[in-house]
Amino acid sequence: RASTQTSSQKSVTQESSSQRESSQTAPGGTTCRLCARxxxxxxxxxEQERxxxxxxxxxxYGEAKRERFLSELAQLEExxxxxxxxxxxxxxxxxLQHVDRYALQHAVDDRLAWERHSREERLSRAPExxxxxxxxxxxxxxxxxxxFTVQGFPTPVVQWYKDGSLVCQAGEPGKYRIESKYGVHTLEINRADFDDTATYSAVATNVHGQVSTNAAVVVRRFRGDEEPLHSVGLPIRVPLPSVIPHMHFDVRFLEKFGVTFRREGETLALKCTLVVTPDLKRVQPRAEWYRDDVLLKESKWIKMFFGDGQALLSFxxxxxxxxxxxxxRIVSRGGVSDHSAFLFVRGAQATDADPLVTGAPGAPMDLQCHDVNRDYVIVTWKPPNTxxxxxxxxYFVDRCxxxxxxxxxxxxxxxxxxxxxxxxxxxGRSYIFRVRAVNNAGISRPSRVSEAVAALDPLDLTPL
Structure with a gap:
């Protein structure tokens, strides 16, 4: 069998070699070899190009992958x-908050202490x-x-003396009351009797020195309607009237008027009930009413009453x-007792007889007449408070x-x-005046009428 296979292979090899020889020797063989080459x-x-x-x-691809990796690496590092x-x-x-907090606080405290000490050194002064x-x-x-008022640094310590003896609040409870506030020091003697007549002294002391001031207190006895004696009073900040009772009154308010809201055209009474001590029939303190710190006087629209333990202002x-x-303000030679509250006056409600124009301005205020002459007068006013x-x-001006x-x-x-x-x-005739305001919506209600003025020549009013 093996010999048979060997002989077949040899025959195939011989046939292929004979074919190559025939192709080489055949006409045109040279051309086929060139084409094949x-x-x-x-x-x-x-193949090389691919x-x-x-x-x-x-x-x-490798370069792009490397660049992307480097970018991601840089982002990660960032x-x-x-x-x-x-x-x-x-x-x-x-x-800072936990480990060095105590050290930092200590440093800040040291700094503040140094600044405080430096400031105190600069401000230190004897009492004055x-x-x-x-x-x-x-x-x-x-x-x-x-x-009395005293200043100094450190803050002075104040002691009160009566005829050289130290005033002790605990010794007579309720008799004396000593207060100190913002450099103002007070000694109040309650329900004084004749034994309280003395010279009272106040001594202010600090490490830099000492000062004192004194004053006399005279307690008088009276019977019935005996006229009181003149006294030296504390300074009063408000303007005093020409006649002031020459004594000190103790005024205590029992009931006070509060913040009030009313409408135009309404009536109103502001009232305070009070107790005045001593209650003398022929001598009384003076009651004064002010609006925005301007003294009021009785008029057609305002009436005042003071007596029987009450002060009344009616509109x-x-x-x-x-x-x-x-x-x-209850004013006497000894001082002033006062009470204040605000009064708000809103516009009047519309009525059938006097309808309110929507959007119209309020009525003008504070109507005054000036330079009155025989045939003219100058009228002034203030704009409405709206x-x-x-x-x-x-504005329109009306006369009547x-x-x-x-x-x-x-x-x-x-x-x-x-x-x-x-x-x-x-x-020779007398006139009153009023003013009305005008805007795009309409005309306001008239203002309060002025006081009556007479059309006369000022020379005719000059006394001969």
Missing amino acids: RVSSALEED KHRYQSLVAS DVHLARTHAREKLDRYA ILVQLRSHTIWEQMSVKLC SHLNKDDEGLYTL TKESPVIG EVGTDSWVQCNDRPVKICKYPVTGLFE
Whole structure:
């Protein structure tokens, strides 16, 4: 069998060799070999080009992968750096808050102590009395308050003496009351009797020195309606009237008027009930009423009453002019007792007889007459106290002869300023005036009428 296979292989080899020899010796064999060689070279070039292109793609992919890896690595390093920075900041804050807190607080305390000591050294001064004690003359069973003001640094310590003996609050409970506030020191003697007549001294002391001030207190006895003696009083900050009771009254308010809200046209009474000690029939303190620190006087619209333990201020017809801060002051030579509260006056409600124009301004205020002459007068006023309505574009001035109800408009066109000369008056007649405000929505209600003025020549009023 093996010999058979060997002989077949030899026959195949001989046939292939004979075919090659026949092809080489055949005509045109040279041409076929050249074509084959060209085809193989083209195939080799294509193969080389494909290999080159593949290698380029592999290289570009590798470069892109490397760049992406480097970018991710750089981002990771940056994130690690930021995380490390935040962690370090947190640790630093924690260390400042917990580890070095006591050391830092100690350093701050030392700094503040040094600054305080330096400041105290610069401010250190001996006591200096700014307001001296004042002497008083009072009646029995009245209270009196001695006051003085002192400054110095360190803050002076104040002690009170009566005829050289130290005043002790605990020794006579309720008799004396000693207070100190903002450098003002007071000694109040309650329900004084004749034995309280003495010279009282106040001594202020600190490490840099000592000062003192003294004043006399005279306690008088009275019977019935005996006139009190003159006394030296404390300074009063408000203007005093021409006649002031020459003694000290102890005034205590029992009931006070509070913040009040009313409408125009309504009536109102502001009342305070009080106790005045001593209660003398022929000598009483003076009650004064103020609106925005301006002294009020009785008029057609305002009435005042003081007596029987009450002070009363009544309004017969409220107007926007009446709005303000009202103060009741009980004034005597010995001092002032006062109480204040605000009065708000809103616009009047609309009625059938006097309808309210929506958006119209409020009524003008504080109507005054000036430079009255035989045939003219100058009228002035203030703008309405309103903020929600549109701006006022002018005013109408009306006049009325006293004794009649006929109002005559004085100007045809609204005046833009709060002043108008009214002419055409008849000599010897009396007139009252009012003003109305105008805006784009309409005309306001009239202001409160003025006081009556007579059209006379000022020379005719000059006494001969």
